[in-house]
Amino acid sequence: MNRKKFFLYMSFCLYIKLCAPMHVDQHSQQDESRSDNPGFYGAGDKVVVLSKLNFKDVIFDQEYGSYVEFYNSYCGFCRRFSPTWKELAEDVDTWRDVAIISAIDCSADENNGLCREFEVMAYPTVRYFSPHHTDPKKFGIPATGQERRALRKQLVNFLKNETIVPDHWPILKPLTQTNNKILYLDVKDIVEFIFIINLDENSTVGHEVALDLHSIEQILIRQVESEHIASKLGLTPKPSLTVVNRNNELIPMTIAEYDRRTIVNVIQRFASNRGIPTVINMIQVSTPKAALASDDDIMIRRQNEEIVNQVKNMRDVVFQADLEKALRYTLFHEIPKFNEIVGERKVALERYISVIYRYSPLGQNGKRFLQALREYVIESDEINGNLYEVKIKELERKFHPVFSSDRWVGCQGSKSTLRGFSCGLWFLFHYLTVQAADSEYSTDPLEVLHAVHGYVKYFFGCSDCSEHFQSMAAQQKIWSVTTKDDAILWLWMAHNTVNKRLRKDPTEDPTFPKIKFPNAEMCPTCRRRPLTYPNVNNKSEWDKNEVLEFFKRIYSPSNISRLGVENERALPQTLEALREKRLLRNVFTDLDMRVGIFLYLFCIGMMILAVKFFVRRRYRRKMYSHDFLGKV
């Protein structure tokens, strides 16, 4: 092949490689939500990270029981609970061939179907699965409580209750022998000492000790639960610890404190004094490795940092991207979480969808999409989460592009587990109250509050938020609101009540501290006087008319920022669009921009050259398509 032909071919390839993928990206970008939600537990934790991909492999039909936490990474309570779960995993790490501590993030899109299948209704939910659990219709036994020790105790009770246990498990059933001469019957030859722990019948300390020391083969730990057996065996009354040697001699041991650590230490010392190795072997259980961060993840993280830097001082700005992502998450994730949507939950869904259809922040395609969705919901007698999910995906394809972006902007947290959806949902709710106030669609002042209340009650996956919100609604008389403007103010007040409660909470993002909103900088006229005494509790602190105007200003469609928006075709028409586009450029670093521009210029240059060569060739010789690529 001659040089010119080669050059032509190369520029064609370069075009395909460099330019084409960029266009493809822009269109396919909406298809799958980015998983920018890596959850609470990482490689450094002893918690086994579960996902749709490994759940059944790790949990079903194993030689260990599984304690599974189902959580939502945007739920504040789950976040506050996660250190407890990590501590528990640390605490019982040496039991891991008997029981594992694991967790699955139900807020990750890919796990939604699984969490629905397992009928998880509240977050966090802890359930125990038996070692040989295989029945997909059984969803584990729920554990209650939020405290490490209570959860550990329940785990022990679950393990103790197992009837068929793998060989390597310690014996958790209480002693039933009444004659100490037969204690070694059926005991492996390697066992040199049996320790009998005699504690209150409901205490799990003896079992915990047995689990802690189960890898030391030369000793056996047993518990006595009934007074009758204890006295028949001739044990010291409870609490007591007795060791029985191979000659069936009972030796009472003195012990200062009958707690787990002390008993473990006493037994270990006793055994090691007799030459028994007491290092607790860590049995390796094959558990999935945490995925390494890919280049894409690093890129996304960098972009997110840029976004946080740019918006951290724009807290009175409402972003289109946040409204859309929150809306999308409610529709595509929270609603289809339920297997069956019937009765009051169905009514709540109809109300919510009707309200977002009327006042949604979406463009023309989005409106048509929501209209079709609303018809589907209203016409179905009952909704099945699975079918709903199929339907909504189909509708999104039909009306594509429905959403203009798929990232948090104003709600991007300084860490991936902070802010996000719960922040976006507030923005969306406020947005709906403001749009309704200036609309002719309805005269009902409670229309939006009904929808919001129903959504929070029946669909919001942050269970404690939902309960708090309901009791706040009752206390602060949500149903006494008489005008649409008062609905705006009611939600504003409610949000400030939540902010106050969450100030300095571990879920607070230090980059976005909770404030009494709006602060004096955002709206100098909203407060009656300058806040010289920040903590003064004075009801007349606010000028409500000013607050209302402030809300109408920042939530006015023409003032909603389009920073970070990717697909302009999906946006509602606004004159201000161009002004905002200038801001977008700053979100990405100069380097990104320069590389992008360079690639585009390069492609264009190549195209021009290619066309020039092509035209010149036509002059000289007729061109056959087959020798264009054929001989390469």
Ligand SMILES: Cc1cc2nc3c(=O)[nH]c(=O)nc-3n(C[C@H](O)[C@H](O)[C@H](O)COP(=O)(O)OP(=O)(O)OC[C@H]3O[C@@H](n4cnc5c(N)ncnc54)[C@H](O)[C@@H]3O)c2cc1C
């Ligand atoms: C209905 C609901 C109930 C919740 N209840 C709880 C709960 O009980 N416990 C819990 O831990 N978490 C709860 N959350 C989550 C919590 O309120 C925050 O969303 C979360 O902590 C993230 O906080 P954030 O800093 O992103 O700001 P958010 O409080 O989410 O607010 C987002 C943005 O709204 C603006 N804003 C702040 N205050 C107001 C206001 N008064 N009016 C209008 N705009 C305002 C600010 O710009 C702020 O950045 C709830 C969320 C919702 C939607």
Ligand SMILES: *[C@@H]1O[C@H](CO)[C@@H](O)[C@H](O)[C@H]1NC(C)=O
């Ligand atoms: C104990 O096991 C039985 C059946 O094996 C089960 O029905 C019961 O719920 C279990 N109890 C607890 C507390 O786990």
Ligand SMILES: *[C@@H]1O[C@H](CO)[C@@H](O)[C@H](O)[C@H]1NC(C)=O
């Ligand atoms: C042990 O638990 C059972 C059932 O929960 C209860 O009835 C009993 O009183 C408890 N015994 C003690 C000593 O606490």
Ligand SMILES: *[C@@H]1O[C@H](CO)[C@@H](O)[C@H](O)[C@H]1NC(C)=O
């Ligand atoms: C509340 O504010 C009003 C005027 O705005 C003032 O007269 C009153 O003393 C204040 N009350 C308290 C408790 O600070």
Ligand SMILES: *[C@@H]1O[C@H](CO)[C@@H](O)[C@H](O)[C@H]1NC(C)=O
């Ligand atoms: C948008 O914001 C600007 C500046 O805050 C304000 O002057 C303007 O009135 C707002 N637009 C609307 C329609 O409220």
